[in-house]
Amino acid sequence: MSLVTIKNLWKMYGDNVVLEKLSLTIEEGEFCTLVGPSGCGKTTFLKMLLGQETPTRGTFLLDGEPFPQEPSIERGIVFQRYSVFEHLSVLGNVMLAIELHSSPFLGRLFGKKRKEAKETAMKMLVSVGLGEAAEKYPSELSGGMQQRLSIAQSLVNKPKILLLDEPFGALDPGIRADMHALILDLWKKNNLTVVMVTHDLHESFYLGTRLLVFDKVRHDPHAPNAYGARITYDIPVGDTRKSVLHEINKSIT
Ligand SMILES: Nc1ncnc2c1ncn2[C@@H]1O[C@H](COP(=O)(O)OP(=O)(O)OP(=O)(O)O)[C@@H](O)[C@H]1O
Ligand SMILES: [Mg+2]
Structure with missing residues (x-):
């Protein structure tokens, strides 16, 4: 059974048709990258996967079951703007993610459970390369480090x-390359399924196993909101293509 099954999915805000007639399945372990013009509904699509938005029409299944109505542990999300709390240390931020999950009402753990949460959070920080920064506060971190922190919170x-x-859009090229290496490493080690929006086609070929292009195929100049975007390309990105791209990349940088 596919991890995600989407059939004839429509999303509208009032009479603004954002997405129309989407059908696709996503298998466990895939790394899907998603590109398309600004405003075509990429973030809206992610929000539906997150459970923050509901489809207007269509079938949307996770593991063959209807999607839970609220964001759940099945999914983690890293938005480009960091969702970290400034008054908590790096370690505190990752512990809070665990505490909110294990104790959603209190948002706190005590005693042995708290000690375990601390150990788990610390391990996670080490795995994203933030072991040394555990006691720092978010404002003391570079952009790349903040991004690592929000990835740690999610994972x-x-x-x-x-x-x-668009997790890496705001980062300098060098730091972006480090983040690419990190995300590929975490993806492989944790058997994750990733869905990532990017504006950078190069990034999507480099990271993804599959490229999804969202675009409007129908336009009415008198009613710009009448038609939504569809998936216009769904391209598998094999290792051969990746290694060619890697060579080109090396020769131009
Ligand atoms: N909560 C909302 N209420 C009403 N309209 C919305 C809402 N969220 C998004 N939209 C509309 O849905 C459309 C798609 O927005 P979305 O943010 O998904 O685009 P996007 O592809 O992520 O764009 P970008 O590349 O600029 O981030 C836009 O027309 C936007 O105005
Ligand atoms: Mg967006």
Whole structure:
């Protein structure tokens, strides 16, 4: 059974048709990258995967079951703007992610459970290369380090699907390359399924196993909201293509 099954899915806001007639399945372990023009509904699509938005029409299944109505542990998300709390240390931020998951009402753990949460959070920080920065505060971190922190927050509760919305767009090229290496490493080690929005086609070929292009195929100049975007290309990105791209990349940088 596919991890995600989408059939004839429509999403509208009032009379603004954002997405129309989407049908696709996503298998466990895939790394899907998603590109398309600004405003075509990429973030909306991720929000539906996250459970923050509901489809207007159509079938949307996770493991063959209707999607839970609320964001759940099946999914983690890293948005480009960091969701970290400034008054908590790096370690505190990752512990809070565990605490909110294990104790959603209190948001706190005590005694042995708290000690375990601390150990788990610390391991996660080490795996994203933030072991040395555990006691720092978010404002003391570089952009790349903040991004690592939000990835750590998302991954610490072992989500099945990691959703990334233009996670590396704001980073310098060198730091972006480090983040690419990190995300590929975490993806392989944790058997994750990743859905990542990017504006960078190069990035999508480099990271993904599959490229999804969202675009409008129908336009009415008198009613710009009448038609939504569809998936216009769904391209598998094999290792051969990746290694060619890697060579080209090396020769131009
Ligand atoms: N909560 C909302 N209420 C009403 N309309 C919305 C809402 N969220 C998004 N939209 C509309 O849905 C459309 C798609 O927005 P979305 O943010 O998904 O685009 P996007 O592809 O992520 O764009 P970008 O590349 O600029 O991030 C836009 O027309 C936007 O105005
Ligand atoms: Mg967006």
